[in-house]
Amino acid sequence: MSDAAETGTDSADEPSGADADPTGGLNLGSTGPGIGEAYPLQVEGLRKSFGGITAVDDASFEVERGSLTGLIGPNGAGKSTTFNLITGMIEPDAGTVTFDGEDITGMEPHAIANRGLVRTFQIARELQEMTVLENMMLAPKGQRGESLWRSVAPGFRGDVVEQEHDLLDRVWEVLEFFDIDHIAEEYAGNLSGGQRKLLELARALLTDPDVLLLDEPFAGVNPSLEKRLLEHIHELREQGYTFLLVEHDMDLIMENCERVIVLHQGRILTDGTPAEIQANEEVIEAYLGGNV
Ligand code: ADP
Numbered sequence: 001m002s003d004a005a006e007t008g009t010d011s012a013d014e015p016s017g018a019d020a021d022p023t024g025g026l027n028l029g030s031t032g033p034g035i036g037e038a039y040p041l042q043v044e045g046l047r048k049s050f051g052g053i054t055a056v057d058d059a060s061f062e063v064e065r066g067s068l069t070g071l072i073g074p075n076g077a078g079k080s081t082t083f084n085l086i087t088g089m090i091e092p093d094a095g096t097v098t099f100d101g102e103d104i105t106g107m108e109p110h111a112i113a114n115r116g117l118v119r120t121f122q123i124a125r126e127l128q129e130m131t132v133l134e135n136m137m138l139a140p141k142g143q144r145g146e147s148l149w150r151s152v153a154p155g156f157r158g159d160v161v162e163q164e165h166d167l168l169d170r171v172w173e174v175l176e177f178f179d180i181d182h183i184a185e186e187y188a189g190n191l192s193g194g195q196r197k198l199l200e201l202a203r204a205l206l207t208d209p210d211v212l213l214l215d216e217p218f219a220g221v222n223p224s225l226e227k228r229l230l231e232h233i234h235e236l237r238e239q240g241y242t243f244l245l246v247e248h249d250m251d252l253i254m255e256n257c258e259r260v261i262v263l264h265q266g267r268i269l270t271d272g273t274p275a276e277i278q279a280n281e282e283v284i285e286a287y288l289g290g291n292v
């Protein structure tokens with residue numbers, strides 16, 4: 001199937017992410033999102049129990065490259081646990097997570113992040129006492145992180161200095177992209193809820209990800225910043241980044257995602273376009289019958 005696309009004759013039918021102009025918009029350096037598998041993230045038969053509760057129960061789904069895919073479900077459906085399983089925060093009892101064709105099940109979180117699959121993190125307490133710029137400089141660096149140990153190894157110093165210079169350039173680029181460069185010297189603890197969310201996303205982008213997992217990124221964000229954050233996500237998506245988004249605001253999901261996966265009691269109920277999901281009886285029942 002992908003062979004046909006390479007001939008160029010049918011390329012008009014390809015998803016728009018594929019022909020985004022890499023020279024336009026944000027240039028995130030030489031390491032933009034990859035162009036490998038059509039479905040960079042694949043989850044197969046994922047299962048996780050906590051005591052008597054099966055939080056994730058035989059979940060299988062895949063996320064298309066360049067998409068903004070929603071993961072929804074009532075409270076306690078297993079959305080956050082699914083993210084934790086995918087990113088290596090916890091180990092599954094069964095099932096596999098495949099990223100860019102590689103089985104990453106059970107790998108350490110940093111090893112998974114290094115491969116380009118990242119999630120956002122709330123700014124930890126210690127980091128709130130540091131400036132926005134310091135937060136960015138301390139963000140996990142993905143492949144670049146490997147250079148950290150080199151700083152103690154003589155002979156590699158020149159390399160490290162050069163990498164730090166590159167990092168600083170990139171940090172400013174990302175801060176400007178998110179319109180938070182003017183608060184670079186502000187303490188993270190003094191930021192508004194929305195600015196903090198922008199910083200969380202900015203830190204995640206520094207790791208050179210291909211796929212970003214966002215768990216309720218708009219919680220506590222005012223409507224105008226929410227709109228801005230969404231615009232940034234769409235812009236990045238057009239550049240080829242892939243997003244899997246957990247969000248409880250159904251209108252937001254339906255308006256912004258091209259595909260939606262529905263979790264209910266740890267199981268995948270269905271997936272489809274927003275229109276399909278909204279018309280699905282099982283989904284309506286799950287939400288009305290459950291505690292939304
Ligand atoms: P969601 O993010 O969809 O609201 P979660 O993945 O957080 O749901 O939780 C799914 C279920 O697993 C819930 O019943 C929750 O109480 C339970 N759960 C999640 N994490 C743990 C944990 N570390 N220990 C015990 N139970 C947990």
Ligand code: MG
Pocket residue numbers: 079080081
């Ligand atoms: Mg959750």
